[in-house]
Amino acid sequence: MKDRTEPTIAELNRWTVGLDGELKQRDVKAAGGQNKVLGSVLSDFETILGRPMEVCDINPDVAIMLILKMKRDGARQRGMRARYDWFVGRAETAFRLGWLPRQDFDDVKELFAKSAGFGTASPLPAANVGSAAGTIANISLSELLEIHYIPSRLIGKSQNTLRLYRNTIRKLNRWAGRDFMVADLNVQTCARYIGDLMASGTLSPHTIEKEATQLRALWNFAYRKRMHTDAPEIAPVSCPDRIPDAWTRDEMVALMKACESAKGMIGKIEASKFWPALVSLIYDCGERISAVMQIRRDDIDSQGWVTVRGEYRKGKTRDKRYKLRPETVARINAIKVIGEPLILPWPMSEHYLWPKFGEVLKAAGLPSNRRTKFHKIRRTCASDFEAAGGNATKLLDHDNRRTTMRYLDPRVIREVQPADIVPGIGQEVAANE
Structure with a gap:
């Protein structure tokens, strides 16, 4: 209220x-x-x-x-x-x-109340913790994650990373009809689970491969810590590469108009001022939304340069500095809240940020789905920067060009197409007559 x-x-x-x-x-x-x-x-x-x-x-x-x-x-x-x-x-x-x-x-x-999960006619049988090669730790995958893996491997990682691991294990428990045990990590069971995920048709191959990667990591950890007798064997999931897409100039204008027309309040800030500042900031620096939402007032200097601290960024490896446009600085100054250190304070659950932005996209007449949220602004920034002669790999802080190419819209960076340089059918003959 x-x-x-x-x-x-x-x-x-x-x-x-x-x-x-x-x-x-x-x-x-x-x-x-x-x-x-x-x-x-x-x-x-x-x-x-x-x-x-x-x-x-x-x-x-x-x-x-x-x-x-x-x-x-x-x-x-x-x-x-x-x-x-x-x-x-x-x-x-x-x-x-x-x-x-x-x-x-x-x-x-x-x-605390077990229920049957998808993909199985009945719960998995009890896990076998003994084998000819030795004994497997008699603990659940949840316990492996919470007691051993997080303290050893995930300290300092984002809450979203922890959420994704826990979500994968919850789905495994639901599928198994009981707690999924470390002893359940074997080729047959994991292949059956991943096969059921693919057959369900509800998840993309990239999402399924993400879950498979997490299972490999947990299994490998258990093996190295001698809590499992076998090394992990989970086949990779084939993931088709998608063509990167960016917003056009007209679409970005429509998005900004919708941002400026947004109704209501976001905490103590008018929505019509919050959204323009957020979109402008992402477009100026090309940073991920998770990093942008952590930027503080004292990260921006008097010359309009913003420093995105390494601890805000994916991988938490190094700081990055970007020059902001004057209109972006003005939009940020317009939402200043006394006593609030963050530039873009979000008073609700962080997960609510995406559906709320989806409402802005719909108001702009733009599609609202998982590929059109904040990361599309990042792709737009990278594509426009590359088209203008900049180095998008350096801008996005990627280690290799191949990763950057997944962000660059070929329509924007003007990749040469056959229709641009190869004569059409019959055109060459006509030119010689």
């Missing part, structure tokens, strides 16, 4: 959704059981991630992380159910307050 205070866990705890579906204030002191669950959630969250919990952390991924901790600690089903109910209730309240998008917690139930 627009007239409510800033989203905080404490403020959220003051509200509930009644049986009639209406928001109601509640007596916090009287909500003893809920307060106890809240206290344990906040404590476990800070123990694991080393920071206080925020409203945007009320999502299925965090719920799974915290319920898995309870499961490892030997909690009863009743306790895990209470924590699940807390997440579902708080997420619905946050949605009614306008702080978060509506979220689906169905997958979380699998942690």
Whole structure:
């Protein structure tokens, strides 16, 4: 709701959704059981991630992380159910307050209430932890990830990386009809799972290969740590290369007009000022949306140069500096919020950024799908820069030209086509007559 205070866990705890579906204030002191669950959630969250919990952390991924901790600690089903109910209730309240998008917690139930998954007529049989070559660790893939792999391999990686790994394991659990075990990592089972993913027709080959890559990484880690007796054997998934596409000049103009006409507020910033600043900033530097959303006020100097810190960027390897256009600097200055260090503060769940931008695209009369969001602006920046004589490989900070070519729209960079230089059928004869 627009007239409510800033989203905080404490403020959220003051509200509930009644049986009639209406928001109601509640007596916090009287909500003893809920307060106890809240206290344990906040404590476990800070123990694991080393920071206080925020409203945007009320999502299925965090719920799974915290319920898995309870499961490892030997909690009863009743306790895990209470924590699940807390997440579902708080997420619905946050949605009614306008702080978060509506979220689906169905997958979380699998942690304490098993259900059959796709692709199998019945659950997988129990995993065999013994073999002629030795003994395989009797732990689930979730436990391997949370207890061993994350501390050893993923410290410092983005929350999105952790989310993708957890999502892959959730789908494996659903497919298996039980916890997928380290001992289930074998050629036959993995091939069957990937085959079912491909047969379902709901995922792109690139998404399936991403999941296969994560399985290889986890299996290889288990093998190297002597928690598995066999080296990983998962065949790569064939992924066709897509032709890069960028927005045309007219489409970018239409997009900016839609940004400037957007209604409502984004936190304390008018949407009609937030979106133009965001689109301009991405177009000026060609950075990923994940990096752009972390840029701070003190990263821009008085000359209009922005430094995108290495810790904001994919790979977290090095800083990059870009010169901003004067109109971009003006748009950024127009959304300054006193006391807010970020240039583009987003008060809602980070996942909500994409569907909200999709609404702007639709208002501009442009397609809104997974290939037309923020990364298409990055491709547009790279293509326009290359067409103007710049080096897009250096701009995008790629290690090789082959990667850059996946970003360059051949229509924009004016790749020579047969129709440009080869005479048409009969044209050569006609020219000689």
